Amino acid sequence: MGRDSHPPYTRLPFTVQRRAGGSQARAATMQTLHGEVQTPVFMPVGTQATVKGQTVESLKTAGTRVLLANTYHLLLRPGPEVFHHFGGIHRFMHWDGPVLTDSGGFQIFSLPRAREMGEEGARFQSYVDGKSYLLSPESSVTTQRAIGGDIMMALDQCISSTAPYAQAEAAMELTHRWAERSLRARGDSPQALFGIVQGACYADLREKSVAFLCGLPFDGFAIGGLAVGETHSERYAMTELVTTRLPPSLPRYLMGVGTPIDLLESVHRGVDMFDCILPLKVAQQGVAFTSRGKLLLRRSVYKFSDTVLDAQCGCQTCQHYSRAYLHHLIKAEEVLGWHLVGLHNLAFYHRLMREMRDHILRDDFLSYYERQRLALVRTDEEHPSRPPRKTRTRRPTCLGDYEIHRPAHGFASLRQKSSGEVMHSVNAPDEEADRLYVEQSCLASRLVRRPAPAGALVIWDVGLGAAFNAMAALRCFESCYAEHGAHAPRTVQVVSFESDLDPLALVTKHPGDFPHVRHAAPVSILKQGRWEHSSGLFRWELRKGDFRVSLESTPVPDLIFYDPFSFKTDADLWTVEIFARIFQHCLPKSTELYTYSASTAVRAALLAAGFFVAEGVGTGPKATTTIAFTRADGAGNHPRSPQLLGQPWLARWRRSHTRFPSTLSPEAQGRGAVLIETHPQFCSNE
Numbered sequence: 001m002g003r004d005s006h007p008p009y010t011r012l013p014f015t016v017q018r019r020a021g022g023s024q025a026r027a028a029t030m031q032t033l034h035g036e037v038q039t040p041v042f043m044p045v046g047t048q049a050t051v052k053g054q055t056v057e058s059l060k061t062a063g064t065r066v067l068l069a070n071t072y073h074l075l076l077r078p079g080p081e082v083f084h085h086f087g088g089i090h091r092f093m094h095w096d097g098p099v100l101t102d103s104g105g106f107q108i109f110s111l112p113r114a115r116e117m118g119e120e121g122a123r124f125q126s127y128v129d130g131k132s133y134l135l136s137p138e139s140s141v142t143t144q145r146a147i148g149g150d151i152m153m154a155l156d157q158c159i160s161s162t163a164p165y166a167q168a169e170a171a172m173e174l175t176h177r178w179a180e181r182s183l184r185a186r187g188d189s190p191q192a193l194f195g196i197v198q199g200a201c202y203a204d205l206r207e208k209s210v211a212f213l214c215g216l217p218f219d220g221f222a223i224g225g226l227a228v229g230e231t232h233s234e235r236y237a238m239t240e241l242v243t244t245r246l247p248p249s250l251p252r253y254l255m256g257v258g259t260p261i262d263l264l265e266s267v268h269r270g271v272d273m274f275d276c277i278l279p280l281k282v283a284q285q286g287v288a289f290t291s292r293g294k295l296l297l298r299r300s301v302y303k304f305s306d307t308v309l310d311a312q313c314g315c316q317t318c319q320h321y322s323r324a325y326l327h328h329l330i331k332a333e334e335v336l337g338w339h340l341v342g343l344h345n346l347a348f349y350h351r352l353m354r355e356m357r358d359h360i361l362r363d364d365f366l367s368y369y370e371r372q373r374l375a376l377v378r379t380d381e382e383h384p385s386r387p388p389r390k391t392r393t394r395r396p397t398c399l400g401d402y403e404i405h406r407p408a409h410g411f412a413s414l415r416q417k418s419s420g421e422v423m424h425s426v427n428a429p430d431e432e433a434d435r436l437y438v439e440q441s442c443l444a445s446r447l448v449r450r451p452a453p454a455g456a457l458v459i460w461d462v463g464l465g466a467a468f469n470a471m472a473a474l475r476c477f478e479s480c481y482a483e484h485g486a487h488a489p490r491t492v493q494v495v496s497f498e499s500d501l502d503p504l505a506l507v508t509k510h511p512g513d514f515p516h517v518r519h520a521a522p523v524s525i526l527k528q529g530r531w532e533h534s535s536g537l538f539r540w541e542l543r544k545g546d547f548r549v550s551l552e553s554t555p556v557p558d559l560i561f562y563d564p565f566s567f568k569t570d571a572d573l574w575t576v577e578i579f580a581r582i583f584q585h586c587l588p589k590s591t592e593l594y595t596y597s598a599s600t601a602v603r604a605a606l607l608a609a610g611f612f613v614a615e616g617v618g619t620g621p622k623a624t625t626t627i628a629f630t631r632a633d634g635a636g637n638h639p640r641s642p643q644l645l646g647q648p649w650l651a652r653w654r655r656s657h658t659r660f661p662s663t664l665s666p667e668a669q670g671r672g673a674v675l676i677e678t679h680p681q682f683c684s685n686e
């Protein structure tokens with residue numbers, strides 16, 4: 001078979017329909033023996049002539065079009081004679097769509113048992129019955145012909161992508177000799193055959209491999225030897241180097257890749273076909289890919305969640321089952337949990353491929369790519385659990401009086417340089433915002449309460465800072481909106497008070513460290529001082545400047561998230577006087593104020609100002625926080641019935657050395673003491 005002989009490529013007619021502008025991405029169709037395939041396409045892995053935990057019917061509802069089967073496993077069990085008997089894998093497993101078979105090369109590479117690799121092929125012992133087998137280019141093709149897949153792969157020698165040069169070169173040359181032998185072994189079979197480009201992470205070897213294989217009459221090309229030890233950037237670079245040199249008229253298949261972001265990056269670089277065990281493997285551990293990030297279903301945050309996995313997914317799992325049920329199945333290690341999450345993950349992968357194809361055909365793939373490369377690396381945005389990943393790019397890490405604070409262990413936060421104070425110093429800022437302000441105020445249930453109270457729910461966000469609290473409120477709203485549609489959520493008006501916007505400006509430059517700012521809202525607040533949800537149901541505005549100047553001119557709030565710097569740094573915002581002004585302004589309403597401080601002096605100042613004061617939930621190492629109510633029945637009407645401070649607190653306060661903020665004059669302290677001693681909160685307890 002000479003390098004110059006090019007028989008017509010009729011085994012796998014391949015038509016490129018469109019190439020995306022500004023990208024190597026392309027949309028194409030491929031005619032197989034079992035129907036047309038639209039690319040880019042993801043092929044689930046059916047190792048043992050089954051995709052683990054799925055039926056052929058469930059695969060079809062998930063959107064599966066092509067299956068991959070493993071020659072190595074099927075050679076050992078059930079054996080080629082069974083496929084001969086059934087006339088191939090399609091009838092055997094009741095699948096009427098296209099099948100791609102691999103060559104067995106990758107399994108030989110990762111074989112746990114002893115193997116001998118030589119010019120002839122690889123000799124190894126069966127893990128099923130201990131018999132000795134020779135996997136050669138010829139025996140691989142013979143087995144693949146018996147299995148009867150639509151697309152076969154030539155046997156290659158797969159080595160670690162980080163192998164030394166001489167070893168990589170020798171493996172590549174052996175692969176080339178095996179490629180020629182595979183084509184001869186294919187003979188007159190109508191099955192298509194792909195050659196596999198090798199060369200580890202050496203550019204010149206990859207170029208050499210492409211040049212050699214393109215001289216052979218293959219029906220398409222695979223990029224082998226990646227996803228086995230190299231970095232992501234090496235993988236992307238090698239992929240691009242190979243695709244730009246492969247003939248544009250033939251399909252390209254990146255073997256064993258990968259995660260959703262890998263698929264996006266590789267389609268962008270001109271790959272048409274993918275396979276990976278990942279979506280089903282992680283399903284067994286309860287990991288689900290969703291349009292709002294990756295979910296770890298074992299986490300107890302889902303124990304009572306009656307929302308579906310992904311509101312944007314139409315798969316059977318998302319039509320019928322709650323997160324709470326899936327959480328339970330995964331915890332109980334039930335097979336159904338694996339099946340349902342696997343089905344959803346496959347639907348997610350297939351939808352991602354379809355979306356990419358649609359955007360290529362509409363020629364707006366590039367902007368889709370830019371959006372998705374941020375979206376696809378998120379983990380559950382509603383319930384963040386891990387410290388955000390550190391960004392590798394060098395961006396300024398300080399602005400004005402603020403710098404990014406990255407402790408050796410844990411989450412990124414912000415530090416005010418002049419005071420040394422760290423915002424949210426004790427636990428992850430997103431988690432604290434959720435727990436202390438959003439969950440404790442029962443914001444979600446207020447948004448969907450029926451009948452909806454008249455007027456907007458007004459939230460004051462005192463101390464916008466890096467917008468952790470306001471974004472936590474927005475996430476809560478968006479989740480209610482996704483769940484209940486446009487009719488249910490009550491209109492929300494958030495007013496943030498801040499004199500210094502540097503903290504927010506700084507974190508928006510570091511979305512890798514601060515995932516909460518990966519949203520249009522914070523940028524709009526910075527630029528225009530306002531943002532509105534497309535539904536008009538969530539309005540957010542900024543009052544820039546001193547809170548004390550603008551508080552009386554701001555609509556009376558239902559909820560106050562009181563989160564300025566501490567008394568030590570910002571004493572003016574913790575005085576009896578400022579709390580009294582807030583109290584007077586809020587009196588027309590039943591207002592609730594939430595704050596992280598639990599200090600005796602702050603609680604005394606709130607009481608002296610007229611508030612009724614209760615214990616708030618602890619967060620991180622803080623055992624307790626503080627809630628203040630304008631009305632006596634505020635705590636009683638609260639869904640969580642927080643405990644008002646009682647006589648034991650009063651007794652401790654009387655003994656305390658810091659009964660009031662130290663800035664208070666002795667006369668004012670005397671007046672404050674009288675107000676506390678006669679406060680109805682304590683009188684009614686006696």
Ligand SMILES: [Zn+2]
Pocket residue numbers: 309310313314315316317318319343344345347
């Ligand atoms: Zn789904």
